[in-house]
Amino acid sequence: MSDRIRCSCRRCTIRGLIGPAIIITVGVLLLLGEMRGDNFSIWNTYPVILIVIGAFSLAAAASSAEGHVSGAVPPPAPGSVPTVPQNQFPGPGQGQ
16 A cells, blocks of 8 residues: 555644544534534634644643654665666766
């Protein structure tokens, strides 16, 4: 599927929850708007979405990054020879 290493540190885990939290918040606000009427319309309750985003961002910033994996590609296996990509378009001064 993908060669990316998924980071499981606390900071990345919390950042990964921001999207689902926003979707759930919008869903709850829309449900309340349908059940309760005009007091819970999305135009009156949009600050709740901003508060949820801010709370998750604050929690991610305050959490530990211990064990964070920053590389997108796993390191080569021990004993393997690293491959150097070939330049397909040689520049000036480089032979053809």
